[in-house]
Amino acid sequence: MAITAKWRQHIEAWQRSGLSQAEYCAAQQLNLRTFTARLSDYRKLPKLDSTALIPVQIKPAAAEAIVFTHAQGHRLELPASMPASWLAELLRCLA
Structure with a gap:
């Protein structure tokens, strides 16, 4: 069964709580x-490594695109023409 956001939140809250499952x-x-x-x-x-870096290569392109x-x-x-603030936010989300 797929884990819904509700159950993920409960499981992660339980892990932080220090309580037994029953408590x-x-x-x-x-x-x-349940x-x-x-x-x-x-x-x-599958376990996700939240500290993993995604290797990205940035190459100069034509003046029309990044x-x-x-x-x-x-x-x-x-x-x-992409605003620098939007690009910075994109890169922050990818980090």
């Missing part, structure tokens, strides 16, 4: 068996 479920009025099943699904999800090329061949081409 957390009682406090949040959750069914313990919580345990969603936790099992959550633990099967081109980002990923090592695996993905390409993002933006107009050269």
Whole structure:
């Protein structure tokens, strides 16, 4: 079963709480068996390394575009008229 945002929030809150599963479920009025099943699904999800960097190569392009090329061949081409503030926000989100 796919983990919904609601269950992800509950699982992450439980992990921070220091409570047992039963204590957390009682406090949040959750069914313990359902919580345990969603936790099992959550633990099967691929782990994401939040500190991993994405290798990107920036090459000068024609004056009309800003081109980002990923090592695996993905390409993002933006107009050269793109506001610097928007580009900075994009790069911040990718970091």
